[in-house]
Amino acid sequence: MPHLLLIQCPDERGLIYKITGMLYARGLNILRNSEFVEREGSLFFMRTEFELAHAHDAAPLLAELRAALPATADVRLTDNRKKNIVLLVTKEHHCLSELLVRHAFNELNTNILAVISNHEVLGGLTRQFGLPFHYLPHEGRSQAAHEAELLAQLASYAPDLVVLAKYMRILSPAFVAPYANQLINIHHSFLPAFVGASPYAHAYARGVKKIGATAHFVNEEPDQGPIIAQSVIPIDHTRSARELAQAGRDVEKLVLARALQLVLDEQVFVHRNKTVIFA
The missing domain is CATH 3.40.50.170 (Formyl transferase, N-terminal domain)
Known part of the structure; x- marks a missing residue:
């Protein structure tokens, strides 16, 4: 089932590698990925669409991401329902x-x-x-x-x-x-x-x-x-x-x-x- 990962946090080196690496380690297929860094505020934004086979896998993934990202990161995971x-x-x-x-x-x-x-x-x-x-x-x-x-x-x-x-x-x-x-x-x-x-x-x-x-x-x-x-x-x-x-x-x-x-x-x-x- 397609899911969306939405991340907004302070920028730091290796964020894209870190995030996509977690998805890869769990065997998840990325369908589309977009990211942007606002240089003045050193802010990182990322929207990733990927396939998540089982809904119960969402919570562990979200917890792992939040633990690995900056403490002030805003991380959301949604199946984008209506x-x-x-x-x-x-x-x-x-x-x-x-x-x-x-x-x-x-x-x-x-x-x-x-x-x-x-x-x-x-x-x-x-x-x-x-x-x-x-x-x-x-x-x-x-x-x-x-x-x-x-x-x-x-x-x-x-x-x-x-x-x-x-x-x-x-x-x-x-x-x-x-x-x-x-x-x-x-x-x-x-x-x-x-x-x-x-x-x-x-x-x-x-x-x-x-x-x-x-x-x-x-x-x-x-x-x-x-x-x-x-x-x-x-x-x-x-x-x-x-x-x-x-x-x-x-x-x-x-x-x-x-x-x-x-x-x-x-x-x-x-x-x-x-x-x-x-x-």
Whole structure:
């Protein structure tokens, strides 16, 4: 059965030899291996896909690796089963539609458990795919009260990841904290340019020649989390602000789907406010 070995630790001589040697000594076949050293911080990252015949062999291997690697090493071993996710949305359908269709055709390594929204607009679309839809209105409520209800609803599903598929509300640090590196957002511009609201209007006013989208993990600072995926498309002066927004939506849904796939397939390492991605 294919397994993934994920290692993040201080760099030192012979790490690749040491790790692969342990796998070889146990008669395990490596299918794919990627590694990277961040020179400034002297940090080592490694993602190894290999065949593990018996699940009960995982624990002894993991213990041996942890004993041989630096004490601060982050070592994970996973069979990369489907992860459970919940989607948060507001009114725009394009990102939600993209993920629902991919999920329906088993193109994502995930189980979408539910969709939660502060508006009812996308309930019908969600139910067409046989998924629960939870409407949690925010009008007339404090942010703290609304987020408490939202956190309670999320807790009932215990998701591995929460995806903000155009959830157009700024989340408080108190909300974000329990989901460190588990909240994925799609931002409708090429960060760090045009942060905040109405980015396409700002882009149009500036006469930009490219527009894009950025998918990133959410942290305490709006639109400042570690970047997972980005893409841009060329545009010119003939495009209206409305046309820019439509083109931007096309980029957004593809970038979000790409970022989610990278995270689901354990290809993303997070260190501080940066990502290391093995594509």
